[in-house]
Structures are given as C-alpha cells and as structure tokens.
Amino acid sequence: MMKYFKISFSVFFFALLLAVTNVNAEVHGFFGVTVKRFSAPYTSNAYTKVDTGTQFLFETKCTDDLTDDDRTVQSRLYRVVTPIYTSWITAVKQDYVYYNSTSQTVTDWKFILKSKKSLITTATFYGHVGY
Amino acid sequence: MKLKINKYIIFSFIIFGLIIFMSFFQYFKEEFSYEKEYYIIKENCYEKKNVNHKVCNYFNNNDEVLKKYIIENDPNKKINDLDSITLTCSIIENTLFTIFQYISPLIIFIAFIGTLQPFFSSGIIKYYLNRENYRDISKRIFKKMIIVSLITPLSLLFIYLLSIIITKGNFNYTNEVQTISVYEPWKYNNFIIYGIIICISQFLLNMSYCCIALFSLKKSKNSVVSIFMSYIYFIIVDIALYIILYVIIINKTLGFKNLSDYFNIAGYWFCDYGIKSLYYVLISLLLFILLFSLTIMLYRKKEDVISLYENED
Numbered sequence: 001m002m003k004y005f006k007i008s009f010s011v012f013f014f015a016l017l018l019a020v021t022n023v024n025a026e027v028h029g030f031f032g033v034t035v036k037r038f039s040a041p042y043t044s045n046a047y048t049k050v051d052t053g054t055q056f057l058f059e060t061k062c063t064d065d066l067t068d069d070d071r072t073v074q075s076r077l078y079r080v081v082t083p084i085y086t087s088w089i090t091a092v093k094q095d096y097v098y099y100n101s102t103s104q105t106v107t108d109w110k111f112i113l114k115s116k117k118s119l120i121t122t123a124t125f126y127g128h129v130g131y
Numbered sequence: 132m133k134l135k136i137n138k139y140i141i142f143s144f145i146i147f148g149l150i151i152f153m154s155f156f157q158y159f160k161e162e163f164s165y166e167k168e169y170y171i172i173k174e175n176c177y178e179k180k181n182v183n184h185k186v187c188n189y190f191n192n193n194d195e196v197l198k199k200y201i202i203e204n205d206p207n208k209k210i211n212d213l214d215s216i217t218l219t220c221s222i223i224e225n226t227l228f229t230i231f232q233y234i235s236p237l238i239i240f241i242a243f244i245g246t247l248q249p250f251f252s253s254g255i256i257k258y259y260l261n262r263e264n265y266r267d268i269s270k271r272i273f274k275k276m277i278i279v280s281l282i283t284p285l286s287l288l289f290i291y292l293l294s295i296i297i298t299k300g301n302f303n304y305t306n307e308v309q310t311i312s313v314y315e316p317w318k319y320n321n322f323i324i325y326g327i328i329i330c331i332s333q334f335l336l337n338m339s340y341c342c343i344a345l346f347s348l349k350k351s352k353n354s355v356v357s358i359f360m361s362y363i364y365f366i367i368v369d370i371a372l373y374i375i376l377y378v379i380i381i382n383k384t385l386g387f388k389n390l391s392d393y394f395n396i397a398g399y400w401f402c403d404y405g406i407k408s409l410y411y412v413l414i415s416l417l418l419f420i421l422l423f424s425l426t427i428m429l430y431r432k433k434e435d436v437i438s439l440y441e442n443e444d
Contacts, residue, residue, distance in 0.1 A: 038232075051191065052196040067377075067378055069390075082168050088313075089312050101199060102165050104199075106191050116312070118395075118397055119391065120395075
C-alpha cells in the first residue's frame with residue numbers, strides 16, 4: 001500500500017514540477033477506488049479540466065480484494081455539460097493510455113471505471129487521470 | 132413423445148433479440164453522443180460563423196486543438212470507418228448485453244424447464260416411460276437440450292451478422308481501434324476462430340445448465356420452483372468453481388495467480404488472452420462431462436423415474 005502511495009505521490013510531484021516550470025499539466029488521483037462486483041461502474045465526482053489536451057489514464061495498480069490477482073479494468077470519461085461519453089479504454093498497469101480526442105474539451109468531466117469481466121469479488125484501483 | 136419448440140424457447144429468443152437491439156441502440160447513442168455538438172462547434176468555432184458561441188470556450192482559443200478535434204471526430208468518417216469486428220465486440224463487451232453474463236443461465240432454465248415441465252408435472256411422462264423405449268425418450272430430451280443450448284451461440288452469431296450489415300461488410304479497422312478496450316491483436320486477426328471458441332464454450336456451458344435443470348425437475352413438479360432451484364444450483368456451481376477450486380485451492384494453496392478469468396464461467400462471453408481462450412472450451416467441456424455423468428446416474432434407471440412420479444402422486 002505504502003509503495004503505491006509513494007508512486008502516486010511521485011506522479012503528483014512530477015506534475016507540480018511541470019506546472020511550476022510553466023508546462024500545463026493536471027492530474028486527478030483515484031486512490032483506493034473500489035471496483036464493484038459484476039462490472040457495475042464506479043463514477044467519480046466531477047472535476048474541472050482547465051486546459052486543452054487529450055486526457056490519459058495511468059494505472060498504478062488494480063488488484064482483486066480476495067485473490068490479489070491483477071484485475072483488468074476499463075474506463076471512460078463522461079462530460080457533465082451537454083453529456084458525451086468517450087470510448088472505453090483498458091487500463092494498463094504502470095502505463096499511460098489515452099482517451100479519445102473528445103476528452104480534450106475544457107469543461108467538467110467524470111471518471112468512470114469498471115471491471116472488464118463480471119466477477120463476484122471486488123477489486124481496488126490506484127491511478128490517476130491527467131492531461 | 133413429441134417435444135415441440137414451445138412458447139418458452141420462443142420467449143427466450145425474443146428476450147435475447149430485444150436486449151440485442153437495445154444494446155445496438157445504446158452503443159450508437161453513446162458513441163455518437165457528441166454528434167450534435169460537433170456540428171455546432173464546426174460551424175461556429177471552426178468555420179468562424181460565431182466565435183463567441185459558448186462551445187468555442189471548450190478549446191481555450193487554441194486553433195490547433197480545435198482543428199485536431201474537428202478532423203479526428205467527424206461523425207461521418209467515424210461511421211464509415213466502423214468495422215464489423217469492433218462493433219460486434221463492443222456490443223458484447225460494453226453494452227446492456229453484458230447482463231447476460233449472469234442472466235443467460237436463467238433464460239436457459241426457463242426455456243428448458245418450460246419445455247419439459249408439463250410432461251413431468253402432468254404425470255404423462257409415466258405413460259411414455261411405460262410404453263416407449265427409455266433410450267428413445269432420453270434421446271429426445273437430449274435433442275431438446277441441444278436446441279436450448281444453441282440460444283446463446285445463435286445470439287452471438289446474430290450480433291455478428293447484424294454488425295456486418297450495419298458496417299456494410301467492412302472488416303478493415305483503423306489505427307484508432309487499437310486504443311479502445313475491445314481490441315486485442317489475436318482476436319482481431321483470428322476473429323472467426325475466436326468466435327467459434329466462444330460459441331462452443333457457450334454451447335457446452337448451456338448443456339451443463341440443462342443438466343442442472345434436470346436435477347431440479349426431479350425434485351419439483353412446479354416449474355417456477357424448478358427454475359428458481361436451478362438458478363440456485365448454478366450460483367453454487369459458479370461459487371464452487373471460483374471460490375473453492377480457484378481461490379482456495381489453486382490461488383491460496385498452490386500459489387497460481389492471475390487465472391481468475393478462466394474459473395469465472397459467467398464471463399465466458401469474451402476473452403482477451405489470445406489462443407488461451409481455448410481453456411474456456413476445456414473447462415466448460417469438463418464441467419459438462421461431470422454434470423452430464425451425474426445426470427445419467429440420476430436418470431439411469433427407468434423404474435426409479437417411474438416410481439418417483441408414482442410416489443409424488
């Protein structure tokens with residue numbers, strides 16, 4: 001747990017560094033998010049995107065709560081104003097995966113996450129969305 | 132003894148058909164949810180008819196980003212580029228259709244029990260057992276199992292055919308497809324083989340569910356009770372396979388990791404492990420052999436089946 005908190009904190013620090021050196025970057029962390037049973041989606045509160053740039057998802061880790069197996073999760077973004085959905089993408093552990101270019105618009109978004117397979121156990125996700 | 136295709140099997144196909152059409156509707160509604168706004172942005176912001184329109188604020192006056200957005204998200208181009216495999220996989224994996232992961236066994240139970248229950252509950256089965264060859268009756272029941280078990284593979288085939296019609300037979304996928312969740316190289320390059328593997332797995336699982344239904348039919352004359360009991364047995368089998376066999380024995384005791392998808396039989400609707408999807412066929416075949424053997428043991432003796440219905444009288 002501590003190891004993944006450190007990784008996520010490092011990412012925040014990196015984003016802060018970029019921001020200080022006048023490179024626009026913003027990161028919204030999703031730590032300890034419960035991936036629900038039976039592929040039920042998790043929807044975050046809205047966050048405000050302040051700059052253009054295609055959004056990406058970085059998965060630090062996502063493991064099954066019972067078996068500790070890596071859990072494959074899918075994500076998409078939902079735009080709050082004049083609702084639209086981006087296409088579903090599959091999160092890749094320790095890698096950046098980009099949402100499609102409809103995620104560029106500067107407005108409020110919600111992060112949606114679900115298990116790719118319908119399982120009877122929950123999982124826990126650590127990662128962040130940025131641009 | 133004639134077992135006709137009855138209203139329960141037709142009802143099952145109708146339910147699948149309804150959900151499939153709703154799933155296609157959901158897919159296009161969500162994928163093209165931005166379409167109306169796209170044309171507003173194009174007209175006002177890109178073609179500069181009214182740069183003060185509120186939607187132009189979405190791009191922070193960045194013409195490069197706006198141009199990229201207009202080019203990459205053209206709805207006409209997107210619909211023309213849509214290929215049959217992406218549409219098929221998206222429907223099966225990301226729409227309302229996914230409810231069948233835990234609902235399809237119930238549909239199978241309704242179809243199978245609905246067909247056989249009238250013979251068992253009315254007692255006419257005793258008449259046939261006394262007058263006809265038991266092997267012939269068993270063969271007819273087995274044929275009915277096969278027909279019912281084809282419901283889910285046929286629904287998958289129907290989705291595929293409908294996708295081909297909608298995309299006008301386009302099997303060429305663009306580079307953008309490689310970024311979406313349903314894409315997996317082996318699946319896309321060997322889609323027919325992949326489809327056959329999934330259909331065979333579904334068929335064998337449905338045959339297993341029919342065996343479970345036969346257990347329930349022996350316990351109760353009431354069709355609703357039989358269907359309910361069958362679903363409980365399915366849940367027990369699902370939990371036994373996943374929790375007992377995989378979690379406790381294989382994962383915790385033997386230490387093998389990352390195999391949960393293979394032991395989750397409800398999820399045998401799609402697979403992203405390439406040729407390893409053949410394990411779905413193996414596990415569903417083993418499950419069918421086990422349950423079918425138990426069914427044969429349960430219904431082996433005609434005299435036992437006759438006396439069961441005589442006692443229930």
